[in-house]
Amino acid sequence: MAKKENLFLKSTFILIISGFLTKILGFLIRIIYSRIIGEVGVALYSIATPTYSLLLTISSLAIPTAISKLIAENMAKGNRSIKILTTSAAIILTINFSLIIIMLLTSKFIANNLLQEPRSYPILIAMALTLPFVSISSVFKGYFYGKQNMVPHATSNVLEQIVRIIIIYLVLPKLMNINVLCAVVGLVLLTIISEVSSIIVFLFFLPAKIKLTKADLKPNFTTTKNILDISLPTVSSRIIGNIGYFFEPIILTNLLLLSGYSNSYILTEYGAYNAYSLSLLTMPSFFIAAVSMSIIPEIAKFYTQKNFKMVKRRIKQGLLFALLIGIFFSFLIFVFRDQLLFTLYKTTKGSNYIKILAPIFVLFYLEGVIISSLQALNKAKITMNISLFGVLIKLIILALFSLFHIGIYSLVISEIVNIFFVVFTNLYYLKKVIT
Numbered sequence: 001m002a003k004k005e006n007l008f009l010k011s012t013f014i015l016i017i018s019g020f021l022t023k024i025l026g027f028l029i030r031i032i033y034s035r036i037i038g039e040v041g042v043a044l045y046s047i048a049t050p051t052y053s054l055l056l057t058i059s060s061l062a063i064p065t066a067i068s069k070l071i072a073e074n075m076a077k078g079n080r081s082i083k084i085l086t087t088s089a090a091i092i093l094t095i096n097f098s099l100i101i102i103m104l105l106t107s108k109f110i111a112n113n114l115l116q117e118p119r120s121y122p123i124l125i126a127m128a129l130t131l132p133f134v135s136i137s138s139v140f141k142g143y144f145y146g147k148q149n150m151v152p153h154a155t156s157n158v159l160e161q162i163v164r165i166i167i168i169y170l171v172l173p174k175l176m177n178i179n180v181l182c183a184v185v186g187l188v189l190l191t192i193i194s195e196v197s198s199i200i201v202f203l204f205f206l207p208a209k210i211k212l213t214k215a216d217l218k219p220n221f222t223t224t225k226n227i228l229d230i231s232l233p234t235v236s237s238r239i240i241g242n243i244g245y246f247f248e249p250i251i252l253t254n255l256l257l258l259s260g261y262s263n264s265y266i267l268t269e270y271g272a273y274n275a276y277s278l279s280l281l282t283m284p285s286f287f288i289a290a291v292s293m294s295i296i297p298e299i300a301k302f303y304t305q306k307n308f309k310m311v312k313r314r315i316k317q318g319l320l321f322a323l324l325i326g327i328f329f330s331f332l333i334f335v336f337r338d339q340l341l342f343t344l345y346k347t348t349k350g351s352n353y354i355k356i357l358a359p360i361f362v363l364f365y366l367e368g369v370i371i372s373s374l375q376a377l378n379k380a381k382i383t384m385n386i387s388l389f390g391v392l393i394k395l396i397i398l399a400l401f402s403l404f405h406i407g408i409y410s411l412v413i414s415e416i417v418n419i420f421f422v423v424f425t426n427l428y429y430l431k432k433v434i435t
Contacts, residue, residue: 015294018154018232019286025161029168030279031344033187036172041180043271045187048120048250049309051110052127054242059096059131062235063088064142065375066227066295071146072297073304085143087223092139096132103128114250116263126188133195140202146297152205156198163192233380240384244391251395252411255402268349269408276341277350281361284329286363291318292372299376311377312434320371326365334358353412360416363423370426377433386425392419 034042063242070084103124109122137156144152167190249270255267295318302310333340337354371383377395394414401410 014150014154015290018150018157019290019350022157022161023283024244025158025165027283027344029161029164030275033168033172033194034275034345036168036176037180037183037187039268039271041176041184041187043185043267043274044117044119044123044181046271046274047115047267048123048127049274050242050245050388051124054239054246055099055127055131056134057242058236059099059135060138060235061092061095062231062238063092063227064138064145064363065372066230067139067142068145068293068296069230069300069376070226071143072148072300078320083223084137084146084227087220088139088227089136091224091227092135093132094134099131100128116253116257117267120248122181122185123188126185130188130191130195133192133199137195137198137202140199144202144205145293148294148297149205152202155205156201159201160194160198162199164190167193196243209425227429230375230378230380233384236380236387238382238387240387240391242395247395248398248411249338251399252402252408254397256407257423259403259405261407265407270411272347272349273353273408273411274346275350276347277357280337280340280344280350281354281357281364282334283324284365286370288322288368289319292368295369296372296376299373300343300351303377308434315369315430315434318373318412319366322366323362326362329365330358330362333361336380339426353408354371356412357415360419364419365421367423367426370423372432374426374430374433379429379433382429383426386422386429390418390422390425393421 037045067084067088074084107124107128108121111124112118140156141153146148168187171190172183174185176183252270253263253266257263295314298314299311302308302314333354337351337358338348341349341351341354374380376381393419397417398410398414401413405408
């Protein structure tokens with residue numbers, strides 16, 4: 001028992017430390033680029049971000065979660081795992097190159113007709129080109145998660161952020177001298193360099209005596225089916241959420257324009273909400289991500305061994321940790337929101353949105369642990385259905401309140417309703433599964 005506890009706590013601790021360092025470096029990156037590209041640049045980047053989030057979700061296909069779960073189960077049974085890694089890479093690269101072609105054909109329409117911002121067209125193209133590099137890195141992360149070896153992930157994350165800081169600091173001011181759009185496109189494309197550095201780190205951590213046969217490189221129906229059986233319901237849940245995020249600025253922009261708001265107001269306030277308010281509120285997410293990722297292989301392993309006592313123990317530990325972290329950070333962000341915003345971004349824009357959302361985000365921090373627990377228990381379809389209804393409710397409320405002439409607060413209200421619905425509904429089903 002002590003050994004099991006030590007492995008779980010060690011994995012979580014390593015992810016927390018690396019997550020903390022990554023988050024600090026991430027904030028430093030955001031401070032550097034937001035000050036270099038200015039409010040216009042931040043707004044342009046923010047309006048394209050929902051589309052990028054959707055692309056990233058589809059491109060990874062939740063395969064890292066599937067890899068982590070399958071490898072943990074294979075290790076519990078004493079089976080070989082390399083086939084899972086090679087099959088996942090093949091699936092993910094096929095999807096990524098298909099997405100790039102689709103985006104080359106549709107980005108102009110999305111920019112001009114949906115986002116109502118023609119300048120976002122080259123940004124969307126640049127985002128599509130980064131997908132294969134981000135996805136391959138995520139495959140390696142899933143592989144090492146499953147083996148409960150968090151050191152490669154921690155090392156690659158920190159190195160990746162350091163590389164990003166250096167190249168952004170050196171390259172972005174030169175691009176800004178050309179124009180702001182060139183700087184934003186460059187900011188996106190520089191991701192490729194940092195992701196390549198991350199992949200190189202993972203390659204160094206692969207077992208030295210790993211045996212890669214021709215059979216390992218050939219597509220295998222059984223392995224592919226096992227991966228997709230886990231990843232498709234899981235990614236469906238994420239895709240649904242990201243589709244909602246994709247339509248969010250489209251609905252908001254068009255209905256606020258209809259209500260009489262200017263395009264300049266919408267771009268500025270939506271940029272402040274996304275780039276400042278939400279980035280600060282999601283600051284503790286590295287803690288939650290650490291617990292969520294550590295808990296998947298643990299629950300999957302114990303569930304395979306029919307050790308239901310340990311399954312319940314891990315879920316309770318994860319929820320308690322997330323709750324304590326959520327309460328602490330929500331209070332901290334609520335009280336010191338203006339000071340934090342000014343220190344990080346040299347602005348207090350978005351403070352009014354944080355004042356309303358901070359208490360609600362205590363619940364948001366529980367969401368990751370609850371969903372990861374259900375996925376590890378083979379209940380990803382439940383989370384998918386809940387996400388679908390949550391997104392539909394959010395978009396309907398957003399559309400209705402956008403006509404009430406309350407500006408971005410229509411988005412704030414829809415976010416609150418979505419958090420309540422998704423968290424409590426998932427929690428209800430989790431309790432049903434484990435009792």
